[in-house]
Amino acid sequence: MHPFAYTRPATLSDVLALLDKHGGEACLLAGGTDLVVELRNRSRRPSIVIDIKQVKELAPTIGETERGLRIGATVVMADIEKDSRIRRHFPALVEAAATVGSIQIRNRATLTGNICHASPAADTAPALLVYGAEVNVASVRGTRRVTLDQFFVGPGKTVLKRGELVTSIDLPLADNRRAATFTRLTRRRGVDLATINLCCKVEAGGRTTFAYGAVGPRPFLATDDSGMLADPRASDAAKDEILRRLLTKATPISDVRGSREYRRAMLLVMSRRALRTAIDRLQDDRFPSPSTGGQDDRFPSPSGGGKGGGASSHALDVMDSTTLLDLLRDRLGLTGTKECCDLGECGACTILVEGRSVNSCLVLAAEANGQSITTIEGLASDGRLNRLQDAFLEKGAVQCGFCIPGQVMAAEYLLRQNPHPSAADVKEGLCGNLCRCGAYEQIIEAVLAASQTSRESLSPSGGGQGGGR
Numbered sequence: 001m002h003p004f005a006y007t008r009p010a011t012l013s014d015v016l017a018l019l020d021k022h023g024g025e026a027c028l029l030a031g032g033t034d035l036v037v038e039l040r041n042r043s044r045r046p047s048i049v050i051d052i053k054q055v056k057e058l059a060p061t062i063g064e065t066e067r068g069l070r071i072g073a074t075v076v077m078a079d080i081e082k083d084s085r086i087r088r089h090f091p092a093l094v095e096a097a098a099t100v101g102s103i104q105i106r107n108r109a110t111l112t113g114n115i116c117h118a119s120p121a122a123d124t125a126p127a128l129l130v131y132g133a134e135v136n137v138a139s140v141r142g143t144r145r146v147t148l149d150q151f152f153v154g155p156g157k158t159v160l161k162r163g164e165l166v167t168s169i170d171l172p173l174a175d176n177r178r179a180a181t182f183t184r185l186t187r188r189r190g191v192d193l194a195t196i197n198l199c200c201k202v203e204a205g206g207r208t209t210f211a212y213g214a215v216g217p218r219p220f221l222a223t224d225d226s227g228m229l230a231d232p233r234a235s236d237a238a239k240d241e242i243l244r245r246l247l248t249k250a251t252p253i254s255d256v257r258g259s260r261e262y263r264r265a266m267l268l269v270m271s272r273r274a275l276r277t278a279i280d281r282l283q284d285d286r287f288p289s290p291s292t293g294g295q296d297d298r299f300p301s302p303s304g305g306g307k308g309g310g311a312s313s314h315a316l317d318v319m320d321s322t323t324l325l326d327l328l329r330d331r332l333g334l335t336g337t338k339e340c341c342d343l344g345e346c347g348a349c350t351i352l353v354e355g356r357s358v359n360s361c362l363v364l365a366a367e368a369n370g371q372s373i374t375t376i377e378g379l380a381s382d383g384r385l386n387r388l389q390d391a392f393l394e395k396g397a398v399q400c401g402f403c404i405p406g407q408v409m410a411a412e413y414l415l416r417q418n419p420h421p422s423a424a425d426v427k428e429g430l431c432g433n434l435c436r437c438g439a440y441e442q443i444i445e446a447v448l449a450a451s452q453t454s455r456e457s458l459s460p461s462g463g464g465q466g467g468g469r
């Protein structure tokens with residue numbers, strides 16, 4: 001990684017002063033799921049990285065304003081998924097946040113980082129666009145607010161000027177009844193960007209708004225004010241004609257995810273489907289109440305750092321560019337946590353930080369200063385594997401074993417969140433963990449078997465070392 005200085009200011013004025021002083025040499029760090037990848041591949045070479053997670057004005061809170069909800073700059077996707085107010089009033093945003101990467105990614109990735117990275121395929125952008133999101137921006141010169149539609153300029157480009165940062169995103173409540181849905185086309189569930197993503201919103205008066213991503217240099221809005229799309233008396237042919245007109249703004253390209261022609265064809269198909277879903281939801285009194293599969297308000301919030309076996313604290317001097325994964329393996333000898341892709345895509349390096357599963361290859365060691373960390377070595381107790389580890393052995397889930405520590409840590413997190421998951425929940429919970437031996441069926445069986453035991457037995461206290469190279 002290119003060397004840089006890491007700093008973790010405590011106040012917004014400190015951040016703004018640093019941005020003012022260092023200009024283009026500075027990079028803001030939120031969850032790091034985009035930035036750490038860019039630092040590693042050297043497409044970004046800042047002299048200073050400013051971690052905003054401890055800034056009190058940018059706390060990960062979702063507040064209420066006179067007009068709606070205000071989502072703080074450090075709110076992560078997992079928090080969006082769980083918030084009852086967002087689930088009630090902005091369900092398509094919940095659906096979108098729930099598709100981002102894997103559980104490990106969603107535990108780190110912020111909503112604000114997603115829009116600031118300005119990928120044309122950013123999954124939360126279409127939902128934020130149809131809900132009329134506004135972006136609050138600050139710099140040493142003052143504050144300003146821009147609509148999200150104005151915010152995106154092109155791939156990786158926003159209207160943010162040098163020295164500016166996003167402090168929060170506002171979501172206005174609707175004046176009238178409406179329903180929306182998010183959908184995306186992707187090559188595989190988990191850790192692949194969208195081939196196409198879109199959101200469709202239908203209002204009670206018939207106005208229909210789409211927002212599309214991954215089919216142009218930036219996500220864009222397309223609106224039908226005629227009411228025809230939502231009119232049950234209108235023919236399919238008439239609706240298709242309107243959809244085709246709305247889609248003239250799309251300029252898809254051919255790439256590894258799909259050809260231009262495939263994207264064009266699927267745009268129409270997916271728009272029709274999303275329109276039908278949104279209309280059904282508008283007519284359904286029970287809606288909004290989106291299902292995100294597996295995790296919802298019934299489940300407890302992550303409860304601090306897992307206190308596994310051999311809990312101890314370490315005071316270490318590290319280079320600012322050292323990742324937590326390298327620190328664990330190379331400095332602390334905790335080699336149960338595996339290194340493989342270094343891109344957040346395989347899950348081999350999964351650990352718990354403050355009780356949340358994360359990919360340790362995407363976390364800087366300095367970010368973890370003062371935080372509790374649980375690695376695979378911390379699950380066993382008194383030389384005995386925990387119930388989850390036993391279940392992996394009993395069900396023959398361990399083949400070459402390389403992916404297993406990451407699978408077990410992801411499963412540990414899943415069971416702490418949802419003690420009695422279904423097979424579908426387990427698949428979703430482990431979708432960020434790849435197994436080259438293809439032991440997926442046995443891994444799912446093992447997690448389900450372990451879930452039959454009491455929750456306490458999954459987290460023994462006391463010493464013990466598992467894993468190993």
Ligand SMILES: Cc1cc2nc3c(=O)[nH]c(=O)nc-3n(C[C@H](O)[C@H](O)[C@H](O)COP(=O)(O)OP(=O)(O)OC[C@H]3O[C@@H](n4cnc5c(N)ncnc54)[C@H](O)[C@@H]3O)c2cc1C
Pocket residue numbers: 027028029030031032033034035036037052073099100101102105108109110111112113114115116117121122123124160164165166167191192193194343344345
């Ligand atoms: C394996 C993997 C899978 C992924 N899958 C998906 C996916 O399915 N869908 C999807 O949409 N994305 C996906 N992503 C991308 C990524 O997770 C998101 O874009 C994420 O939301 C970025 O948020 P962050 O907090 O990690 O941002 P960071 O990486 O910390 O920052 C991203 C950028 O935004 C800037 N920034 C951060 N906060 C601010 C602020 N407050 N003001 C101004 N600038 C700021 C940073 O300087 C940086 O340039 C994936 C990433 C990985 C590694």
Ligand code: FES
Pocket residue numbers: 338339340341342343344345346347348349350359360361362
């Ligand atoms: S996800 Fe970290 S090494 Fe693959």
Ligand code: FES
Pocket residue numbers: 397398399400401402403404434435436437438439
């Ligand atoms: S058991 Fe070999 S990679 Fe999963």
